[in-house]
Amino acid sequence: MRKLGLVLIVLALAASSALGLAACGSSSSAKEGGTLTGSYASFPEYLDPGLNYSAEGTTAMYNTYIPLLTYAHANGLEGSKLVPGLAESLPEISDDGKTYTLNLRKGLKYSDGTPVKASDFPATIERDFKISSPGSAFFEGIVGATEFAEGKQDSIAGIKANDKTGEIVIKLVNPRSTFSNELGMLFAAPLPAGTPAKSLTANPAPATGPYEIVKVEPGRSWSYVRNPQWDKSNGRLMPDLPGGHVDKIDISVIRNDSTQVNEVEQGKTDWMQPPPPADRYAEVKDKYEGTQFRVEPTVSTYYFWMNMKKAPFDDLKVRQAVNYAVNTDALERIYAGQMLASHQILPEGMPGHEPFDLYPHDMAKAKELIAEADPSDRDITVWTNNESPNDEAGAYYQELLNELGFNAKLKIINADNFLPVIGDQSTEDLDTGWFNWFEDYPHPNSFFQPLLSGESIVPTFNFNLSQTDVPELNAKIARLNEVPLEAEQEKEYAELDREFMELAPWAPFGTRTTSLFVSSAIDFDKVIWNPTFNADLSSFQFK
């Protein structure tokens, strides 16, 4: 009897301690299943991987459309690592860097049960051209792509796919070290051959990832459910990719981001996609940092560009003076503490980033340089968009130029029309202005090629706003893009960063931070923030 009593006490203690442990550690108590609710401030431009080029859409489709290559579902630099997606392994690249060979995993299926075939890949790239996808530019370097785009060929000659073996061979006109990264973009995520060449936002294409998008109400909401093929086949074939924890995800559009904060606080919504509004940022940070809120970096550069082909910015001393005059501390405050000061082209988190500052704030030196340059043309137009606080950054910059002795006028353009206006070289008075750039993929070329290479200067949708065209540096950009990105190339990119800043085509002022804010019901520590795709919905789990 005594022994029985002792056994019962031990059992009771063991049971209670087990229960206690379960109650303490979030990891052991986290549960599978449930419905995750989230909110966006606006509906993504497209819920079509061939058309989307927005950060919001990229987050929304990270776990639905898997490209041949994808990025590790991990935080920080680990999340910048390219890993096999639908392909069995990373591509085999020929010695001349022009041929990429990949093999599709066997047995993959779309969420509607259709088998994934190797020929879906060329069909997807061809669809990109047919729908004038913003991503088609990344694939123009494939042999025969230009001819296909011009309607001279029925297919892209440089892509060969074998449905029996699953082999996909891609031939490039010139070697391109960023091509593997470009294969990891959503634009290259295979869709079934025969997918209509039109936006499928209202009726999304079948998925290959752990979730499929269902019940889309454009402009209002959309939902995800588990891809029925994930457990049966795809998940087993791609064991390194997460299958997600929740069964269903409901996303709704709530225009007022302060309301979104309230809903997350009250537990009505589990996650808000945009950061809290500037007005409530400090409040949310103070209250929830470490438990429901954390600041996350972005790989971006915010800068003021100066048109090197127009007076007064055709004078190096003027551009350097502006760089000395710009005070990154002031801009950190204008961006309500959501900006990390930086005075270079490559942001932190980008391979090749080595911190330096050639122009520490020095107003006296800036004025001295302007006095030396003594520009005759002092009438300047400053361009910015109407999104807060970019408009305020523009107003700050205008005041700064006036303080340097210029007669600066501010021109604020609606954010939707901003690039079409300032990227159109027929627009008058394109002197200087605000701009930002977020990485397309973790490769430094994604900054230098479109923004600073002379080759990128085009009549419309021109991203090289500073009109930078320096033959030696153009050649260096082209040469570096022909070889794979190794430690040696990263060092060369760091040098390139410095060489450009010596010419001062921009006055960079920082890297934007964003944030993750979830309800108390979510296992906060487990939520992954990928530098390219941001919040990873497959990592959300209820406590």
Next chain:
Amino acid sequence: MPAEPIANAGPAGSSPWALAFRDLRRNRLALAFFALFVLIVAFVLAAPLWADHVADTGPNATHTLERITVDGERRDVVNPEGRPIDPVWFGAGGKFFLGADSRLGRDEMVRVMYGGRVSLFICIVAALITTVLATTFALLAGYFRGATDSVISRTMDVIWAFPVLLLAIALGLVLAVGGLQIGPLHISGSSIWIPILVIGFVSIPYMARPLRGEVLSLREKEFVEAAEAQGAGPLRVMFGELLPNLSSTIIVFFTLNVATNMLLESALSFLGVGVQPPNASWGSMIATGNELITSAPLLTIIPGTMILLTALSLNVIGDGLRDALDSKSKVRLEAHAGMAESKGTSV
């Protein structure tokens, strides 16, 4: 010789204007709001004095990284989280009296004063443009009638068919990018003349149509026939005979139009198609303050209150003027008073 305005028949020896002025003086509510309007005008006219001698800053000068001493304590104008300083009243000798306006750390009081100048200037000049054009069109349409009337009236109908705010937004958006080219004259998209012209243009039918109706009625009067019999030409009849008889109506319309313009300018600037930053108007200040409405509601409330008080005072003044100048309403009032008197007698 121009005919005397026929309105306001009153005691012998008093001109209609003198009678109207007498009536206006008796309207205490209108006088109180007129005093308020004068105070508002004086307030905004004093902007340079306050900016130069008290605040020591301009309306667009930024102070993001500055610190000021408030009652002996050093404080950031904008804190590291981007929160602008709240009103300090006279704690810093009048500087940042109403706090800072945004993360740029501009002096809110100075911007309210300068913004008021901009708002009032736009409203008054736009109302003048509307009044001149609407009166001209009304005289032409009402006097000539026929084809001239048809063309002018249908054009007014087309403009009227568009909701005024939507039309103003559309025009403002288009002109804000490319500016406006009128012959050799180019108006920049960021110029204050863009909202003035937009507001002035879209309001024309609202004044022209009722004025045209009045001209149609007046041109049948004997004094027009008499003038024509004496050989007066159309221009002489329109501007020498009809216009003086329209003057009381025009004055009332002008006052009410200024009030309407105040609201329209605020709406346009709030939506980003009116006064272009960094210049302030009360409407654009509401838009700026709206970003911080939870943490700093005064940034929205102050310019909003200024708009409210100005529009209200102009409306009440307009109503007072209408009562004083409008013969019909005067007749109605007198008839009403007469009935009351006769009732009192019978009792």
